[in-house]
Structures are given as C-alpha cells and as structure tokens.
Amino acid sequence: MKPWIVPVLAAVALAALPAVLTPYTQDLVVKIAVFAVFALSLELLVGTTGLVSLGHAAFFGIGAYVTVMATGDRGAASALWLLPAAMAAAALYAAFVGALSLRTTGVYFIMVTLAFAQMAYFVFHDTKLGGGSDGIFLYSKPVIELGGTVLLDLDRKPHLYYAVLAALVFTYALLALIRRSRFGHALAGIRVNEQRMRAAGFRTYGYKLAAFVIAGALAGLAGFLLAVKDGAVNPELLSWHESGAVLLMIILGGIGSLRGAVIGAVAFTLLKELYQSEALLGTLASHWQLTLGLTIIAFVALLPKGLIGLKARLWGSAHG
Amino acid sequence: MAELQVHVAEPQAHAGEPLLRSNLLTRRFGGLTAVHNVSLAFEVGEVHAVIGTNGAGKSTLINMLSGEMPASSGSIHFDGHDITDWSQPRRALAGIGRSYQRTTIFPAFSVLENCRLCAQAALPRAWAVWQSAQRCEASLAVAREALASAGLADDAARVAGTLSHGGKRQLEIAMCLATRPRVLLLDEPLAGMGAEETERMLALLAALKRQHAVLLVEHDMDAVFRIAERITVMVNGEVIASDAPAAIRSNRQVQLAYLGEGH
Numbered sequence: 001m002k003p004w005i006v007p008v009l010a011a012v013a014l015a016a017l018p019a020v021l022t023p024y025t026q027d028l029v030v031k032i033a034v035f036a037v038f039a040l041s042l043e044l045l046v047g048t049t050g051l052v053s054l055g056h057a058a059f060f061g062i063g064a065y066v067t068v069m070a071t072g073d074r075g076a077a078s079a080l081w082l083l084p085a086a087m088a089a090a091a092l093y094a095a096f097v098g099a100l101s102l103r104t105t106g107v108y109f110i111m112v113t114l115a116f117a118q119m120a121y122f123v124f125h126d127t128k129l130g131g132g133s134d135g136i137f138l139y140s141k142p143v144i145e146l147g148g149t150v151l152l153d154l155d156r157k158p159h160l161y162y163a164v165l166a167a168l169v170f171t172y173a174l175l176a177l178i179r180r181s182r183f184g185h186a187l188a189g190i191r192v193n194e195q196r197m198r199a200a201g202f203r204t205y206g207y208k209l210a211a212f213v214i215a216g217a218l219a220g221l222a223g224f225l226l227a228v229k230d231g232a233v234n235p236e237l238l239s240w241h242e243s244g245a246v247l248l249m250i251i252l253g254g255i256g257s258l259r260g261a262v263i264g265a266v267a268f269t270l271l272k273e274l275y276q277s278e279a280l281l282g283t284l285a286s287h288w289q290l291t292l293g294l295t296i297i298a299f300v301a302l303l304p305k306g307l308i309g310l311k312a313r314l315w316g317s318a319h320g
Numbered sequence: 321m322a323e324l325q326v327h328v329a330e331p332q333a334h335a336g337e338p339l340l341r342s343n344l345l346t347r348r349f350g351g352l353t354a355v356h357n358v359s360l361a362f363e364v365g366e367v368h369a370v371i372g373t374n375g376a377g378k379s380t381l382i383n384m385l386s387g388e389m390p391a392s393s394g395s396i397h398f399d400g401h402d403i404t405d406w407s408q409p410r411r412a413l414a415g416i417g418r419s420y421q422r423t424t425i426f427p428a429f430s431v432l433e434n435c436r437l438c439a440q441a442a443l444p445r446a447w448a449v450w451q452s453a454q455r456c457e458a459s460l461a462v463a464r465e466a467l468a469s470a471g472l473a474d475d476a477a478r479v480a481g482t483l484s485h486g487g488k489r490q491l492e493i494a495m496c497l498a499t500r501p502r503v504l505l506l507d508e509p510l511a512g513m514g515a516e517e518t519e520r521m522l523a524l525l526a527a528l529k530r531q532h533a534v535l536l537v538e539h540d541m542d543a544v545f546r547i548a549e550r551i552t553v554m555v556n557g558e559v560i561a562s563d564a565p566a567a568i569r570s571n572r573q574v575q576l577a578y579l580g581e582g583h
C-alpha cells in the first residue's frame with residue numbers, strides 16, 4: 001500500500017464531513033485541525049530534527065496576535081497579505097530565537113527556548129500592546145476579494161472549515177516532502193548523530209536554523225487559524241502550558257511520524273473536551289487538568305511509542 | 321542558504337609540499353598539555369601511523385586536524401591553505417575525512433543510505449525539498465562507489481545496525497570515502513576486529529593509500545608495522561620519534577618508552 005493513501009483518504013473524508021456534522025462537532029473538527037497544524041509544526045523540530053523545544057507556543061501566539069493586531073478596526077483585511085504577515089512575524093521571531101538557542105544543546109536548549117517564549121508571553125501579558133492579560137478581539141475576519149467578488153470569507157463557517165482543512169493538507173504535504181528530501185534526510189542525520197554529520201561536511205547549524213524557522217512559520221499559520229476561528233486572542237496562547245500541551249500531543253500520538261502528530265492532536269483535544277464536559281462528568285469537570293494528566297501518564301506508560309505504536313502492538317511484534 | 325554551498329578548495333600545485341601538514345600543533349586542557357608542538361606531514365600514497373599509549377594525545381591530534389577541536393597554538397596546512405581556523409564541515413568539504421574510534425554509523429538507516437547521506441554533504445541545493453533524497457542519483461552513485469571500495473556492495477540494502485562489528489567498521493570507512501576525501505584520518509579502524517576482518521581491512525587500507533594520504537591511529541602493532549610507510553611515536557603529547565618502521569623498531573628511545581624490551 002502506498003504511504004500516501006491513508007492521509008489522502010482522511011483528507012477526502014474530512015472534506016465530506018460538514019454534510020453530516022452538527023455545528024458543535026464541526027467547530028470541534030476545526031479546532032482539532034488547527035491544533036494538528038500546530039503539532040505538525042513541532043514534529044519537524046522534535047521528531048525529525050531531534051530538537052526538543054519548550055517554547056513553541058510563542059510562534060503560535062505571535063501568529064495569532066499579528067492576525068488580530070494587523071487587522072485593527074479598519075474592517076476585514078485581505079487574507080492574501082494577512083496570512084503571510086502572520087507567518088512571517090512568527091518566522092522572524094523563530095529566526096531570532098533559533099539563532100541564539102541553537103548554539104546550545106540538550107536541556108539548555110529546552111531552557112533557552114522556554115525563556116524566549118516566556119519573554120514573548122510577558123510582552124503581551126504585561127504591556128498594553130495586545131490588550132494586556134485580557135487579550136483583544138478580532139472584529140472583522142479576513143477575506144479574499146477579487147474585483148469586488150468575495151472568494152473567501154472566513155466569517156462564514158463553511159469557508160473557515162475548508163480553509164483550515166486546506167492549511168492542514170498543505171502543512172502535512174509540505175512536511176512529507178521535506179522528510180523525503182535531502183534536506184529532511186540531513187535533519188534526520190542530525191537527530192541521530194550531529195557530530196558525524198559535521199564530520200561529513202554538513203554545516204549543521206544552518207540546517208537546524210532552517211528547520212526552526214519553517215517550524216515557527218507553520219506554528220504562525222496555526223496561530224492565524226486559531227485567531228480567526230476564536231475571533232479573539234489572549235496571552236495564554238503563548239504560555240508554557242500551551243508549549244507543553246503541543247509537546248504532549250506529539251508524545252501522545254507518537255514522536256517521529258506525521259500521522260502521530262495528527263493523531264496526538266485529535267486525541268489530546270478530544271480528551272480535553274471530554275474531561276472539561278460538565279454534562280458528562282459533573283463536578284469532576286472542574287478538575288480536568290488532573291484527569292487529563294493521569295490519562296496521559298497512563299497512555300505514555302502503556303504505549304511508549306504513542307498511539308501510532310498501537311497498530312504494531314495489536315498486529316503483534318512481528319509487524320512492529 | 322548560501323552557506324550550504326560547496327567550498328571545494330582549488331587544488332594547487334605546491335612542489336614538495338605535503339598534502340596535509342601540522343606545524344607546532346599544541347592543545348592544552350587547563351593545566352594539561354595533551355598535544356605539544358607536533359609537526360607532522362601526510363602525503364598521498366603513504367600510510368602514516370601514529371602510535372602511543374592511551375592518553376598520548378593521538379585522538380586529540382586527529383580531533384585538531386579534522387577541526388573537531390580548535391588548536392591552542394600552532395597551525396595546520398592543507399593543499400596550500402592555512403586551515404587552522406576552518407570549521408570542521410569546511411575542512412570535510414575540502415577533502416579531510418575522518419573515521420571514529422567508536423562506531424558512529426546511523427544504525428536505523430540502510431547501509432546505502434548511511435553512505436548516500438555522507439555523499440550528499442557536498443551537493444548544492446540541499447533546500448530543493450521537492451526532490452526525493454532516495455532518488456538523488458548524484459549522491460547514490462558516490463555512495464555505491466564508496467560501498468564497493470569498502471567491500472560492502474552486497475550489503476547495501478541491509479539495515480546498518482544489523483551488520484557485524486567488522487562490517488560496521490567497514491561502513492565507517494565507506495561513509496568517510498563517500499565524502500570523497502583526499503586525506504583519511506582513521507582512529508583505530510581495527511579495534512575489536514577478528515583476524516579475518518583485520519586482514520580484509522588491511523587490504524582495504526593498502527588499496528586506499530594509493531589515492532589518499534592516510535593517518536592511521538592504531539594499537540595493533542603487527543598491523544601498523546606491516547602497513548605503514550612512516551610511524552610516529554607519541555608519549556605524553558610529544559613526538560619522540562618519527563621514521564620508517566625499521567628505524568622505529570630499532571630506536572632505543574622508543575623501545576624504552578613504548579614497545580617494551582621484548583620487541
């Protein structure tokens with residue numbers, strides 16, 4: 001079976017879904033797809049390149065804030081420049097953070113990425129720049145107009161749904177291309193043994209920085225989508241909880257594969273939704289962090305390779 | 321990403337100048353001098369062995385020549401260039417290849433991919449993400465050639481981690497060859513090898529020295545005296561003798577310091 005069949009079938013199924021979905025579930029699918037883009041962007045760093053970043057939410061949040069702040073109160077902005085602007089801003093901050101943090105390795109890299117994310121968090125949290133700790137609203141959602149005809153209006157649910165789906169397909173396809181390219185193979189080599197790669201003649205710093213900037217730009221894309229979906233942003237988008245959550249998504253799904261990142265985003269978002277549901281769990285819903293945390297510990301203990309490893313387990317070790 | 325471009329030094333004619341040369345090379349770690357004023361030359365067609373007890377500074381010397389570790393003082397010259405300040409990747413692209421004492425293959429990749437990846441370092445346009453690495457003919461051709469030279473052509477499709485110890489050491493050399501080096505810095509390529517594997521490796525080294533300058537750090541004295549044209553003996557970071565094998569064998573100072581009375 002060709003490796004692209006399952007992702008393509010999944011995309012087709014997602015495209016057909018709105019016909020049968022309630023507004024609530026459609027909204028949930030959009031939310032999951034946005035987080036899948038976010039998780040995929042981190043997968044490039046953690047799973048492919050072996051760089052564990054604990055500050056990835058900074059680029060997500062910056063993408064979201066730029067979307068809202070650049071729109072301002074002048075009415076709907078064109079997505080044709082707003083989306084590239086949001087991604088470019090995230091990529092720019094990623095270039096800055098990456099240039100400095102990639103001079104360190106291991107636990108120091110984790111700490112430095114966390115520090116730079118906290119810096120960005122407090123800029124939005126403690127200054128009036130982005131409305132302080134309350135955040136700001138996005139009053140007009142982006143559109144694409146051509147000669148007076150509105151081609152895309154992200155205020156309309158179906159448009160948003162297909163735009164988010166297109167972003168997910170784009171991200172998945174781009175990362176799949178990267179992973180099969182020489183660039184992606186070099187990143188994989190750096191993950192396994194960076195010193196050996198340098199001895200072979202690879203300027204590994206440049207490769208890692210390129211991966212960091214691409215991952216930042218894609219996180220910015222996810223941030224753009226979330227800002228448009230929610231119609232508001234707040235500093236919590238940049239918090240280390242968010243960085244930790246996206247890291248948990250790819251751990252939950254299985255590090256080292258694109259499918260794992262998507263499955264992890266689905267599982268994490270659904271679990272969170274379940275544990276936050278008062279209708280289902282009553283007063284326990286207010287302690288969702290506890291139940292979600294315990295569930296994730298159980299998953300990681302039982303499935304060290306993530307949900308993606310479940311198939312191999314069920315099929316027996318011979319197929320593992 | 322201009323920095324990913326290849327910087328291959330133009331070969332220059334330097335009559336009488338060896339391909340690689342160190343001049344008063346020194347490395348200090350705090351108060352300890354690991355390598356002190358080492359001046360050696362390495363020429364194509366020659367296996368130049370560096371021997372010495374553990375801690376004599378052999379690996380430190382390789383690390384400085386390959387660019388993995390900066391020198392505290394002294395200089396390194398390669399093909400007419402002063403490369404003392406060059407980074408390791410730049411030296412590798414210019415033609416200085418090294419192998420490691422501890423096997424550093426990529427165990428989960430295929431044997432072919434291990435070499436293809438190394439060959440890819442010198443290719444331009446690494447960012448062309450629409451091109452499949454596994455169909456990159458330029459790097460595949462170099463990788464197959466390197467595997468054939470190292471005697472691993474039949475194992476190309478195997479997962480590298482499943483090779484025997486000797487096979488992994490051969491792959492280590494093949495990966496080095498895949499970068500198309502002119503100098504080979506080999507750190508104990510015979511370590512842990514059986515008699516048969518050792519013979520195969522020595523035959524390989526004998527073939528390689530025809531086109532490469534080879535620095536061989538090795539503990540197997542029989543092998544060293546069989547294959548080397550020149551032997552340098554290091555003790556406590558200093559060169560105490562550097563000569564042809566026969567002269568080294570009869571050198572009184574070397575016998576006392578290293579080879580032992582019985583030799």
